[in-house]
Amino acid sequence: MSVLTRRRFLALVGVVVLGAAVAVAGRRRRRLLEWLARPPVPNAPVGALSDHAQATLLAAAHALLDERISNEVYTDFFTWRAAHVPGFHALYESFARGVDDAARRAGARDFAGAPLAVRRAVLEQLAPRKRWAHLSEGLLARQSLRWSQHVVREIFRLFAHTDAWLRLGYPAYAGEPAGLAGLDQPPQGRS
Amino acid sequence: MSRVAIVGSGTMGSNLALDLARLGHDVTVFEKGPEYPYPHEPAFLAEGRYHYENPEWGVARDLRHYRMTGQYARDLSEEAVMRVGGAGTRWTGLTMRMRAHDFHTRTVFGYGLDWPIEYAELEPWYCEAEARMGVSGTDDDNPWAPPRSKPYPLPPFELTWDDHLLAERLEKRGIHVHTTPQARTRHAYDGRSGCQNFGMCEICPVGARYSPNVHLQRALETGHCRLRSGVSVRRVATDASGRARALVVRDHRGGRDEEFGADLIVIAAASFESARLLLLSRDARHPDGLGNHAGHVGRHLVFHHIWSGHMHYRETLWPGRLGPWTGQSEQFCNPPGRGRFGGLKVEFPSSPSPSHIDDAAGAHTLEEAMAKFEPIRRCRRVALHAESTPSDGKWVRLGAGEDRFGDPRLEIHYDLDDFDQRTYDFSRDVYQRFAEASGAEFWEYRDLTDFGTFAHFMGTCRMSVKPADGVVDPFGRVHGVQGLYAVGLSNFVGSGGALNPTLTGLALTLRSAGRMHEELTRG
Numbered sequence: 001m002s003v004l005t006r007r008r009f010l011a012l013v014g015v016v017v018l019g020a021a022v023a024v025a026g027r028r029r030r031r032l033l034e035w036l037a038r039p040p041v042p043n044a045p046v047g048a049l050s051d052h053a054q055a056t057l058l059a060a061a062h063a064l065l066d067e068r069i070s071n072e073v074y075t076d077f078f079t080w081r082a083a084h085v086p087g088f089h090a091l092y093e094s095f096a097r098g099v100d101d102a103a104r105r106a107g108a109r110d111f112a113g114a115p116l117a118v119r120r121a122v123l124e125q126l127a128p129r130k131r132w133a134h135l136s137e138g139l140l141a142r143q144s145l146r147w148s149q150h151v152v153r154e155i156f157r158l159f160a161h162t163d164a165w166l167r168l169g170y171p172a173y174a175g176e177p178a179g180l181a182g183l184d185q186p187p188q189g190r191s
Numbered sequence: 192m193s194r195v196a197i198v199g200s201g202t203m204g205s206n207l208a209l210d211l212a213r214l215g216h217d218v219t220v221f222e223k224g225p226e227y228p229y230p231h232e233p234a235f236l237a238e239g240r241y242h243y244e245n246p247e248w249g250v251a252r253d254l255r256h257y258r259m260t261g262q263y264a265r266d267l268s269e270e271a272v273m274r275v276g277g278a279g280t281r282w283t284g285l286t287m288r289m290r291a292h293d294f295h296t297r298t299v300f301g302y303g304l305d306w307p308i309e310y311a312e313l314e315p316w317y318c319e320a321e322a323r324m325g326v327s328g329t330d331d332d333n334p335w336a337p338p339r340s341k342p343y344p345l346p347p348f349e350l351t352w353d354d355h356l357l358a359e360r361l362e363k364r365g366i367h368v369h370t371t372p373q374a375r376t377r378h379a380y381d382g383r384s385g386c387q388n389f390g391m392c393e394i395c396p397v398g399a400r401y402s403p404n405v406h407l408q409r410a411l412e413t414g415h416c417r418l419r420s421g422v423s424v425r426r427v428a429t430d431a432s433g434r435a436r437a438l439v440v441r442d443h444r445g446g447r448d449e450e451f452g453a454d455l456i457v458i459a460a461a462s463f464e465s466a467r468l469l470l471l472s473r474d475a476r477h478p479d480g481l482g483n484h485a486g487h488v489g490r491h492l493v494f495h496h497i498w499s500g501h502m503h504y505r506e507t508l509w510p511g512r513l514g515p516w517t518g519q520s521e522q523f524c525n526p527p528g529r530g531r532f533g534g535l536k537v538e539f540p541s542s543p544s545p546s547h548i549d550d551a552a553g554a555h556t557l558e559e560a561m562a563k564f565e566p567i568r569r570c571r572r573v574a575l576h577a578e579s580t581p582s583d584g585k586w587v588r589l590g591a592g593e594d595r596f597g598d599p600r601l602e603i604h605y606d607l608d609d610f611d612q613r614t615y616d617f618s619r620d621v622y623q624r625f626a627e628a629s630g631a632e633f634w635e636y637r638d639l640t641d642f643g644t645f646a647h648f649m650g651t652c653r654m655s656v657k658p659a660d661g662v663v664d665p666f667g668r669v670h671g672v673q674g675l676y677a678v679g680l681s682n683f684v685g686s687g688g689a690l691n692p693t694l695t696g697l698a699l700t701l702r703s704a705g706r707m708h709e710e711l712t713r714g
Binding site for chain 1: 237549
């Protein structure tokens with residue numbers, strides 16, 4: 001039996017109040033919902049991602065997907081974004097600290113060094129949830145929702161743009177020059 | 192040396208700048224948006240590889256925000272691309288010619304208005320526009336192609352495996368699929384590299400897909416052309432005789448208004464901004480704006496309507512291996528019954544469905560992500576690209592609210608009418624016919640009001656022979672104002688049928704360049 005904690009109660013009240021506001025917000029409704037469900041990353045300086053944060057993010061990608069992914073694609077992705085997109089250096093470093101803390105509470109030295117089961121358990125807390133849960137978290141747990149939306153979800157999105165194609169049998173994915181030869185036939189060895 | 196001011200650096204403005212600069216005129220191009228690197232590799236990397244839309248490559252919202260009313264659900268402030276190169280920096284590159292009957296819908300089909308020009312008159316300029324953009328194509332497999340006096344500059348992109356499979360099935364049921372002409376280099380051409388199939392054609396990193404920036408760069412290299420980006424053109428000023436004499440401009444980085452005098456002013460700022468500038472330029476002689484003595488500026492807005500859906504198959508088709516589109520069908524552009532409803536073109540976009548990517552991104556596990564992503568191999572997006580016609584519920588005008596400099600925002604109103612409803616019904620029938628003939632297991636299709644436009648915005652400065660019937664003459668000269676032109680898709684009379692409009696816009700503009708030169712040299 002689940003217990004309605006004070007925190008959850010307040011979150012639900014918040015959702016109801018916001019829901020009423022949203023209902024009258026007309027054309028701004030979509031933007032408000034987006035703001036709640038996908039909190040923007042606060043502006044902060046760009047910078048070089050630390051080796052530790054890089055290793056932590058890659059360890060997260062391995063835990064969410066597996067170790068057969070193209071490591072350089074994920075590392076390059078996070079490194080570039082930290083260096084070019086305002087706010088993401090701070091976000092990635094804070095993500096590394098956050099999952100490290102959680103891993104330590106589970107007895108590990110840090111997240112990257114934790115067993116797969118521990119890493120998955122830590123990330124499970126950040127897994128995408130139903131929309132109403134996002135909305136309440138959007139009020140009370142915005143930082144972890146940011147990690148969920150801008151790290152965990154982006155890892156899956158990056159996978160869908162890259163490795164997923166290769167695993168389905170495509171010879172290449174969009175973004176790399178695939179050339180024009182052989183396109184009138186199925187991929188080699190496929191039918 | 193005559194002084195020419197061009198407002199807008201998109202496909203029309205950049206090509207005009209090149210032609211007029213090469214003819215020795217002193218050209219200055221004003222662009223509201225910022226510089227945008229060409230070739231577009233930095234944007235390709237940022238958006239394609241790192242999923243980041245750099246706000247520095249766009250215009251601040253307080254300078255581009257439109258007030259929208261009516262049924263169009265998407266944000267036109269976002270769809271209108273403002274940067275050096277304009278909408279030509281981000282497009283699919285499909286380049287079709289209008290058909291002869293598309294110029295005469297009133298006479299032939301009983302709806303809309305006839306254009307004041309003929310296909311035959313524009314045909315040489317279509318050839319020039321195709322050469323300029325480096326169009327790859329063939330008419331050998333397209334029985335509906337209009338006559339042409341020159342071959343395509345480049346060979347076509349052949350049908351891919353998945354398009355070929357569908358084409359075979361459809362052919363057996365009486366539907367013909369053929370290759371797609373496109374401004375994308377099948378091999379190296381005119382200093383541009385050949386297509387390497389990066390798979391993200393809308394932001395080509397190597398310039399294989401045409402961007403007007405290539406011609407703007409060449410214009411700048413002549414030494415007779417300058418570019419001023421990040422500048423709002425607030426008014427066209429006229430002299431005592433009513434002749435356009437200067438632009439009133441404001442640099443976004445600060446400062447005051449300044450006047451830029453010119454012997455000839457050309458507005459090539461796409462349908463929304465071109466109409467807005469004419470309306471903002473009202474004065475004592477033109478109290479309703481320039482070219483608006485008969486009230487036509489902004490009144491004949493029309494979009495192409497793109498309804499699309501996904502067809503799902505049992506077997507693997509392997510779509511999405513090639514960025515460029517290969518197959519399409521023009522069989523329904525001129526259907527029996529046209530006039531009661533509009534024609535449409537059937538497109539097979541080769542890009543993967545964003546919904547599959549989004550679904551996979553929302554997964555909790557690898558297995559779930561793959562399960563959500565796997566249908567991409569067996570799914571084809573099919574888009575119906577439909578014509579429309581102006582009506583009382585489609586217009587732009589100056590509305591409430593102001594931009595950063597205190598100028599009224601543009602209000603865009605767009606309601607579908609009965610013609611559009613009937614065209615939608617027709618499109619549903621065609622879509623279902625495609626689905627059944629191609630052996631789709633199941634399919635879905637968008638609702639009437641859930642349509643896109645591919646940023647095909649037309650008609651706000653309609654051409655006409657008589658000043659009472661439109662805004663510009665058939666060469667883009669603004670009626671009643673000497674020394675002022677407005678060119679591009681804004682000149683369209685209706686939507687120009689169901690075919691993509693950019694090539695027609697460029698053909699019209701190149702044709703006008705000669706007339707501008709004559710006017711300038713005549714003095």
